[in-house]
Amino acid sequence: MGNLSRARRVTAALGFIGLLFAVLGIIMIVMVPSIIKQQVLKNVRIDPNSLSFNMWKEIPVPFYLSVYFFNIVNPEEIIQGQKPKVQERGPYVYREFRHKSNITFNNNDTVSFLEYRSYQFQPDKSRGQESDYIIMPNILVLSASMMMENRPGILKLIMTLAFSTLGQRAFMNRTVGEIMWGYDDPLIHLINQYFPNSLPFKGKFGLFAELNNSDSGLFTVFTGVKDFSRIHLVDKWNGVSKVNFWHSDQCNMINGTSGQMWAPFMTPESSLEFYSPEACRSMKLIYKEQGVFGGIPTFRFVAPNTLFANGSVYPPNEGFCPCRESGIQNVSTCRFNAPLFLSHPHFYNADPVLAEAVSGLHPNPEEHSLFLDIHPVTGIPMNCSVKLQLSLFLKSVKGIGQTGNIQPVVLPLMWFEESGAMEGETLDTFYTQLVLMPKVLNYAQYVLLALGCVLLLIPIIYQIRSQEKCYLFWISFKKGSKDKEAVQAYSEFLMTSAPKGTVLQEARL
Template sequence: MSKMESEEMIPTVKIGAREENAGSKVNGKEKNSLDGATLLTCDDDRADYKHWSTRNNSIFKEKKDLEKNKKKKKVKYICKIVCGVILIVLSILGFIYPIRDFMIWDKLNMRPGFPNFDWWAEPPLTTKVKSYLFNVTNHERFLLGLDDKINVQEIGPIVYMEHVVFTNIRFTPNDTLTYRPQRELIFYPELSEYGLNDTVILPNSALLGLTSMLSGSENYFRRMGFKMLLKLYPNNFFVKRTIHQVLWDYRESLMEGTKNFAPGSVNSTNMGFLNKTYELMQNQVTVKIGPRWGHENFFRIYDYEDLPQLTGYDMDTCLDNAINATEGILFPHYLKKTDVPLFFSKSICRLMPLVFDEERKEGSLTLYRYNFSKTAFDNKVDVPEGCQNDELLLPSGIKDGSKCYTGFPMVLSLPHFNGANITPDLYVTGLTPDSERHSLGYYDIEPLTGIPLHLRVRVQCNLWVHDITDLYSWKFNKFANLVLPLVWFEFSQEELPSYITNFLYFVVIGLPIVSNLLATVLLLGGCYLLLKQTDRKKISIGTKQVFKSLRK
């Protein structure tokens, strides 16, 4: 092999990106030529590797970004589908369970700080109290025997506004609310026909009432002692008093003497009619609240002065007790026309059924008018023992209320004995019963919330004089077995403040509109999201199929 050939066959070894000679010495010229070629080759390889590496990294990054975007799109797609389904479910729930129902349900709890509680705890000045007195015009002629019957003349109205605040409020573990009302009456002279200093003549309630009450005593010594007591005090069968005294501060010396003689027989020496009426309406009351009792039992009385029934009533035999009735401040929710709510006031001393009469409109609101039953003051011969005194068989339409007046012979009726099973002049003359003006009254109630917007309640207080002919002197005989009308009251609420009625409009009328609108928007939004994602899925699938067909 020639020298030139041997030189051309010199092997090389690659180290990294370079090639180096592994032979021995060559002439300088050839070596330089060879080294230049070798260096050129190494630079090209290095550039190719760098280009390949950059391209490979770029492809890898693009692929990674593509997969990442694909995952993001998939997550976004799933989120939109889930959101669409949630919106549709919420809209369906909104149609089935309106927001209004949730607000009424929450009202069951009577949460402090919320409007329902605050407006109840300190209600606005809306209740008007009208008093009408029966002035006796012929007391002298009656006592002289010139007139057979007492003649009366209606005096009134004397108008007050009632301000009530509920105190000692406490929530109990058994989902009840206990409170004690405090009522104050404010005289409105501009609405009254008479002033408080005007005078009237009335039968002496202390003399005739105590005589009747003690005449039935089985204690012989008590009866005899009271007879002797009567001789110590003047027997004025009629008294002249100012209207203020009659309503608020009616006192007789005989009452003081009887309280000292028989302390248990007299509870109070003040016989003012309004004073006594409002004294009876300050008892502690516990009512049912909360979801435990449900809408149908909301604000029904749970107990009265910590007792399950009024003192003197047998709960097993007499239905005239306060349990499950309402004081008329709030009524159960979702009232129906077939419901018969029970109204109770201790001053009336019995349950008063309310019967649906008609629907009425108050703007956009629909109200249910419930009238008091026409038989509310009826006395029947089959009334269970304990509901009324058996010996006091009063005519139908006149109700014994002595149990709520500590035995004092007070009986109740409609004004002017309206609706009673008697002629108007059976006991006295001068009465003119009117079926409209002297009806028992009504409640206009918004049926969903049980809030009364208008009310009117009328009741007459009468003195029942028992048969006292065998016990006392002939002077008492003229009054025996008489029912003497003394006073009648009208309690009314003509309207509520605008902020309450506006809130009621919003809850009853506005909320359903807002609820339906919101549910509709949610439904449309949910359907839009679902349809949009479904269309995109179809487009994506269609595009892939087109590309596959083009590739083929």
């Protein structure tokens, strides 16, 4: 009797535990997605209390700037009118350091900040030294010549004499360090002396001189604390909501984010839009495919074919014109009126005539396309590679002897890649908190539900079996009683004497 009572208590306890597990599993199935969403929303907004704030403030991902130069093989022949030949040199790799300062939270759910950048040469990752010499177009001479094309002949003559006096030629031989970070040029000193404020720089001239140890402008972006629908979107840059470099409102709009984080919960229909101060415009990338980086699911976004298309191919880009061949963007209006063009490296995804006009160019998607791999749940970049090329349009300008017989050509100067990938402890923490834990919770809810159902079956089965045993016992008891009565009656019959006259017959088998 005691064993039976103990068994009933055990099965009842297991049933109660099973019920709890099943209810908890159902609650988790209903609530966990909402809880995860709320935690993501809480931790990706720009708030000192969010998990991603320090990542936003001091980017833990190591960024590298890799620069490739197009060394001119035949400068004298180009002046005589022959086709340019170039040889790619590099990469010259720099470690890029970024940090935000002057962080100010405003009353309208925005935060303003300056992001400073500095670069440190990495000899072990580079193919060459900063002391390497590169022959490339003299941007100052050729740009000034283009600006004087429609001026009176006397001014062109004066400029020719000035170039000759200062030893200026159409092509120059400078070190990588000078081209990158600046060199003293007598022409700059002369212009600043006689035409003050006509140049945006006073000291050395270099392609990246204005980027090193400087900020990228004052960004004001939405924090997402009060209005999550606008999280990370740029409200203003340098105090304006649109620039005035281009010829249409659409092209002048400052759209998207500052290029570091995007809104979470992306889908394949999402796009990545960001404002680039270096390109003086907003850019939009489109979804390409799903992937995995370090065990973390990602969406890959790439540049559409229309990113640098001219106005005749893609009408919304008409505002960036005057345009040349499709695939290159004229950035002269935001680069001191110098005839500079932005494109993909080696004129990838551009009109083939551009690459055919210069010997030594070999565009291909594997080496020259850009991409960003984003964790779609949080909108945080995992791996990125942004590649752009800077080119100079040059031609002979009648009246300026230094330009000789140069045939019109868009000549690549250099291309660069900004790349970064989450790694080390940061990647491990990200994986644990934002991938592993949600996955464990997702599995746990179904395990609890299944285990609860199994435990609930135990008392049910026990009850069914107990009822069967009672039924069998009752049937057995009833059957046993009838047998006993029959045996007893037969025994009494045998023991009773037979009546007189009765003849007992022999039983036969």
